[in-house]
Amino acid sequence: MPRDVRLLTEPIEPAAEQFAFAMAHPAAGGIASFLGQVRCDEGVEALELRHYGPLTLPGMEALADQALERWDLDGLLVIHRSGRMFPGDAIVLVAAAARHRRDAFAAAEFVMDHLKSESWFWKRELAEGGWRWIEPRRQDFDDIARWN
């Protein structure tokens, strides 16, 4: 199965996922992956991601299809959490298996950049006892512009 895209409301287990993905793609020369996790600093006590059912997973699937069209991949894994998370919890895991290293890296980075700036998630953080919605960052738009 070349494309595995999931939206989870339960914890991601990155090591188990990475192991299964590598097992599923023994013919690939390389696997590039990215694990995003809730930072343990800055006084953030919790983070919550909300998604909108009719749009969020379909959008992730369309993004994965774009990456599969653009690079020569043996497989692509995209797992994103929704719901409430705590410092150290995994938020997102992307892995791309390819014959050529450059393709694997580019596809993983492309998917991450687009997840960050274009996917249908809304984030709020709990700090100093209050929840605060996070606005998109300028850097995220700069990151995505690289792919045009």
Place this chain on the structure above:
Amino acid sequence: MPRDVRLLTEPIEPAAEQFAFAMAHPAAGGIASFLGQVRCDEGVEALELRHYGPLTLPGMEALADQALERWDLDGLLVIHRSGRMFPGDAIVLVAAAARHRRDAFAAAEFVMDHLKSESWFWKRELAEGGWRWIEPRRQDFDDIARWN
């Protein structure tokens, strides 16, 4: 421990290493990693990497230090196999933990490009009953030129 550089003559266990690395860097926002493995195709039955003790590991350590100087990293893992490997075996695992996604990706890719073209390993493949030494690939030099 920000820098973990190892030359192994026994199998790399990528999932266990990635798990331990993520555990060791809970404050990092993201971890980019690359796993290179022996391809299961093209009739290659085995692959052997040779290293030269006085140069190979010191060279890997110097490379890791360059990456740590160049990007703002929380941690860097570089594990390379030496010895005889079979299809599906891990050859190399690189992981970079950073506050910013871009730094993690760039450092992992920088280390991979330099390991491929400048590190002190010699590779031969067993195919059709005979061992054949592999010459450096043109692509590897192109890859490394990007970082100058």
Place this chain on the structure above:
Amino acid sequence: MSARLVFLGRLEDVAGTSQLDVAVGPLQRVLATLDPNLAVALLEDRVRVALNGALLSERGGIVLEDGDELAFLPPVSGG
């Protein structure tokens, strides 16, 4: 006969709820029945709308029918 408004992100805080059942009819008339602060927030340029799961390129002329779900989507901040 009712339709549902869905509020994502900070719009949920403004509305005080994640969804609201409203009478059917033209969207403009529906918005006029809401708290003015909420109506203004929903009309912001950066807020996109999706009708029954399909993004709309513009929101002029929307008429809510029975069972419709209209989602208000502020700028995303995911991942």
Place this chain on the structure above:
Amino acid sequence: MSARLVFLGRLEDVAGTSQLDVAVGPLQRVLATLDPNLAVALLEDRVRVALNGALLSERGGIVLEDGDELAFLPPVSGG
């Protein structure tokens, strides 16, 4: 009194061994005692040398002393 030559990569195939103990003395004299095919392969431009673990920028004037290890390093093809 002997020094050791170490052959990496395909040079090991040419030499038929991964290392060879040789008499001490100027490298040129040592190479002259080897099989000519091996000597030619060792002298190729792309082959670098390391004396006791330190890469040399050139190999003119090397004199092997007792216990020295001189490694011949063809282009790498790692990873």
